[in-house]
Amino acid sequence: MTQRFIMVGAGFSGAVVARKLAEAGHACTVVDARDHVAGNCHTARDADTGVMVHTYGPHIFHTGDDEVWDYVRKFGEFAPYKNRVKSTHKGAVYTLPVNLHTMNQFFGTALRPDEMRAHVATLTADIPEPESFEEQALAFVGPDLYAAFFKGYTEKQWGTSPANLPASILKRLPLRFNYDDNYFAHPHQGMPVDGYTALVENILDHPLITVRLNTVFDPATAGDWDHVFWSGPLDGFFGYDIGRLGYRTLDFEEFRAIGDWQGCAVMNHPDPEVPFTRITEHKHFAPWESHEKSVLYREYARACEPGDTPYYPIRLVAEKALLSDYVERAKTVSNVTFMGRLGTYRYLDMDVTIREALDTADAFLAAQAAGTPAPLFSQAPL
Template identity: 40%
Template sequence: MAVGKQYDYLVVGAGLFGAVCAYRAKQSGRKVLVIDKRPQLGGNIYCENIAGINVQQYGAHIFHTNNRQVWDFVNSFVEFNNYRHSVLAKADGKIFNLPFNLNTFYALWGVTTPREAAQKIAEQKTPLATEPQNLEEQALALVGRDIYEILIKGYTEKQWGRRCPDLPAFIIKRLPVRFTFDNSYFDDRYQGIPLGGYNKLIEKLLSGVETRTSCDFFAERRQWEAWAEKIVYTGEIDRYFNYEFGKLEYRSIRWETEVLACPNYQGAAVVNYVDGQIPYTRIIEHKHFEFGAQAQTVISREYPAEWQEGAEPFYPINDAKNTALYGKYAELAQKEENVIFGGRLAEYKYYDMDEVIEKALKSFEAENIP
């Protein structure tokens, strides 16, 4: 550690990327400080116990991976249950299974065989003479009119706050279609939820690490930079560089959480509401992630929202304009010798949890920390 420095590493953000980096640094004997602007640790996987139920405060997070190294890593801290994600979609009062599979096609058309389903989709697909120019054209070319109109259009327009013809085609480069009666949302070999919730994983990763919450890096930036030899930064990359090239765009989300005096509200952890006139995109019933048997239940209605200054940024808008803008910030980041940029906001990229952990571990391999 250089003279005058109090820490080897300052980790800005106590989500998964920051927590894994802090763990690896401490494990190697480095002195680490983790700060987070929120009043709690855990980033978007933070859970609050309500009525004896672990409520995921920032939306549904299901751990899934094919990476054995990552699976073994998280299981060295906490035990996972055998939860397998299965999503339902509610449209015009009817229930459909997601992703699209033979159960979905039976509910739509009454078909019962892979051949019948494939033929029905082929009949409905819209042939294109050129590359699809927008999301609507892409969806119609991939799965046809019925699936698009009933299960894609309303949900997508709510999610992004824009009409499908105004959204870029690349948002749905592919749509998973299964010609089996398999309702599993993920194909990954390893899946589950930590026993006792995600807070248990974060607590173990940060055990023995100095942490400070409700602490804004930018409010006292010069002090933090002076205290640490190196910084792990997981916040918005454009803000780190004082919006030198302009601001990146995001979609935000808000939740309305309610405790209900019944043991089971919807019979599944997640039900998507795909009708355009319903303002929320889905309802999460948290107890089902851990097979809860409590007398009450807790649900969260999820409402997409336009991101504005001061709101939480959740989904990067990776269109051509924002991708080009991020590229400029990425070039600046590469020149920062003493800063590791990582995670969804610092890399302006949607990550699954296993990908975040893998990236954090590789970042510290590059640091030559054993």
């Protein structure tokens, strides 16, 4: 029996779930308050330069999930792309993530891997179970590398001392005792040749999927649908009536240049006296293209206010307490599944978002077949 489902949010979460359920024979409506699909992954050609711009900041696709890699390539051609980040510290440029080249340059040495391991071991603090970002950094790289590449950048990005942040944030960043400067270690890495927006448009291109942009969904109308898949902010579903979950947002200061302005896609600026966190030069995200002109952005991080685009969930003690309250509220709602980065208040890479969306659609169809309740969350927020 054909059912009517609505997906709130036209990013990867909403698009992938809609596609899977449409292929199962159900009518799906996908709505988004913005005037484009693909959410924060949205890309668009700049009219003046022809550069494919990542409107809400750069997104590099990387995954170790073979099924997800095969899935995205069904809907768009991918070109190989390795994310090689640079960092300017006190007038010198270093490679990131911190690797043997970075460390030899920083310390003014020419050490082999085993020699550098021994050297760094003399610098790190003995903290068996680091609890904060700062403790993790001191145990990980020692005070000098921490101060150079992590401390100032993290303070600007998160608006608080690294001593107040969980160690898990730093645990995601590699430290390499070789000369590998590929930021990611996943076997599959690339960029969609036609951009992410075209990729998501192709996912949504199905006769049983209707897309409505510039459309704000009213949660009070959830009962008009057989099921609602909500990928908007969890607290937004309830009108933020017991408070707003904390996010960091980004401001982008655009500037343009002729030729190649900085020679790389991403240049970090960790020094605390520099007000922005990094500069991105977007034509370098498509090295197979050639453009005479360039579009660049300085990124400034700050607290997210009402009306801003939420980027990074803060998830400190106060936010987790409020999140727990909203999770309890969600348990009182029927015919709704909360999913994605905003719906579960978690930082998610694109490949994980797609994996969870595929799994959410499968779990929903399995629950329907078994006559059991549909999943409330794509993944538990806590």
